[in-house]
Amino acid sequence: MWMFTFLISTVLLHFAEQSTYCPIKADIVLLIDSSGSVGKSNFQKQIDFVKDFVNRFSIGSTKNQFSVVTFATAVNNEFWLNKYMNKQGLVNALKNITYIEGYTNTHLALDFVRQNSFLSANGGRPNFGKIVIILTDGKSNNQSATKKAAGDLHLLRAQVISVGIGSGTDILELEKIASDKQYVVHVENFDALKTIETKIQYVACQQTSVSDTLQGTDLHSSCKIDFWIWILVGFGSCLILGLMFKLCWFTNLNFSTEERNKRKVSSTWNKEKMTTNRPTKTRKELDF
Ligand SMILES: *[C@@H]1O[C@H](CO)[C@@H](O)[C@H](O)[C@H]1NC(C)=O
Ligand SMILES: *[C@@H]1O[C@H](CO)[C@@H](O)[C@H](O)[C@H]1NC(C)=O
Numbered sequence: 034m035w036m037f038t039f040l041i042s043t044v045l046l047h048f049a050e051q052s053t054y055c056p057i058k059a060d061i062v063l064l065i066d067s068s069g070s071v072g073k074s075n076f077q078k079q080i081d082f083v084k085d086f087v088n089r090f091s092i093g094s095t096k097n098q099f100s101v102v103t104f105a106t107a108v109n110n111e112f113w114l115n116k117y118m119n120k121q122g123l124v125n126a127l128k129n130i131t132y133i134e135g136y137t138n139t140h141l142a143l144d145f146v147r148q149n150s151f152l153s154a155n156g157g158r159p160n161f162g163k164i165v166i167i168l169t170d171g172k173s174n175n176q177s178a179t180k181k182a183a184g185d186l187h188l189l190r191a192q193v194i195s196v197g198i199g200s201g202t203d204i205l206e207l208e209k210i211a212s213d214k215q216y217v218v219h220v221e222n223f224d225a226l227k228t229i230e231t232k233i234q235y236v237a238c239q240q241t242s243v244s245d246t247l248q249g250t251d252l253h254s255s256c257k258i259d260f261w262i263w264i265l266v267g268f269g270s271c272l273i274l275g276l277m278f279k280l281c282w283f284t285n286l287n288f289s290t291e292e293r294n295k296r297k298v299s300s301t302w303n304k305e306k307m308t309t310n311r312p313t314k315t316r317k318e319l320d321f
Contacts (some may be wrong), residue, residue, distance in 0.1 A: 059162035060098050060114050061090075061237065062150045064142050066169040067103040067133040070201065076132040078223040079168050079198075082230070084127050089234050093118050098158070100150050101127070104142035106135030110149070115156025139173035139210070143182035147189055163191040164237050167210060168226075171201040183210045192216070194236055198223055 063086075065079050083101065090097040094115070101111040111130050117123035146165055151157035165186065173179040186193060195210040197203075197219045207217045216236055218229055 058096050059164050059237070060100075060151060060157055061164045061166065062100045062102060062114070062146050064146065064165060064167040065101065065103045065130075066105075066137065066167075066171075067109070067135075068105040068137040068171070069134045070137070071132075071170050073132050075170070075198075075223040078226060080127055080130055082168070082226040084124055085227070086230055086233065087123055087127075088120065089230065092120055092123065098156055098161075099123060100156070101130065102142060102146060102150065103130060103133060104138060104145075105133040106138055107133075108138075108141050108145040109133060110145070113155040114150065114158075136174045137169065137171055138175070139167070139169065140175055140178035140182040142167070143179065143186050143210070147182070147186045147191075151189065151191070163189060165191050165193045166196065166233065166237070167193065168196045168198065169202065169207075170198045170223075172203045172206060176203075176206055179206060180209045187212050192237075194218065194233060196220070196226075196229070196233065198226065 063083050065076075065083065067076060071079070087099055090099075092099065098114040099117070100114040103109045103111060112126055117126060143165075149155060150165075151163055153159065157163075183193065191212065193210060193212040194216045195207040195218070197207045197217070199220075199222055202219065204217065204219065207219070208214050211217045218233060218236075220226055220229055
């Protein structure tokens with residue numbers, strides 16, 4: 034029975050964590066395709082998507098920071114990472130972004146971000162994770178230059194997520210832009226952008242945890258660490274649930290009424306308390 038409670042609470046906590054907030058912090062640059070093929074109303078859908086996406090994060094100089102860059106023939110920096118430290122300001126700035134039209138010079142956009150967006154002068158924070166999310170509806174106008182620019186950007190240890198929208202995208206190119214094949218997201222049309230917000234947030238959170246806590250070590254070991262954290266959290270919540278329903282073996286051991294009556298001074302309780310408190314602490318330390 035305790036095993037069952039433990040499993041249930043672990044699973045529930047994990048899902049609650051994923052769906053409600055992103056516990057870690059990063060510098061996030063959103064690159065938005067403003068080329069002629071997108072069209073004005075679809076461009077607006079991208080902006081709406083960015084607005085909803087940003088709303089899912091906490092914002093501030095010690096939390097997440099966002100920068101938005103639009104690109105077509107040329108690159109247009111809308112605002113740097115350190116420009117908005119609250120959601121209202123950021124959302125207002127998003128309303129102001131205008132559609133450019135022109136070619137899809139993705140390589141210029143990637144080069145721009147690599148050379149400028151993460152500089153300390155522009156709000157970049159060296160010890161935080163770097164994430165680039167690029168939204169595009171088609172092939173770039175210079176695929177070899179795009180491939181090279183993407184490779185250069187990856188050297189910054191920026192985690193790049195590429196989002197292809199519609200049938201005109203080139204999956205192979207999206208895979209080259211992304212820092213890992215699993216960070217390619219494809220949606221059928223601009224309306225479907227809404228449906229992938231959670232997925233992108235999840236990927237973004239996963240990536241921040243990699244660069245934040247392990248600075249470049251591979252995903253595999255980060256998953257292992259994640260696994261043990263959840264085991265510990267599971268034990269913590271099991272204790273709480275166990276206290277309520279007397280389900281866990283270790284709560285039964287120490288807190289059943291019969292047992293308690295027998296023990297006048299429960300020194301084991303203190304010992305138990307210290308060990309079972311550990312999971313919660315570990316989790317907190319990781320969050321901040
Ligand atoms: C929006 O654009 C107007 C006109 O260019 C400008 O006065 C205003 O400050 C801008 N607002 C934001 C939040 O950038
Ligand atoms: C693509 O970009 C590279 C490097 O900037 C340049 O040498 C090449 O001429 C470009 N190709 C086209 C078709 O524009």
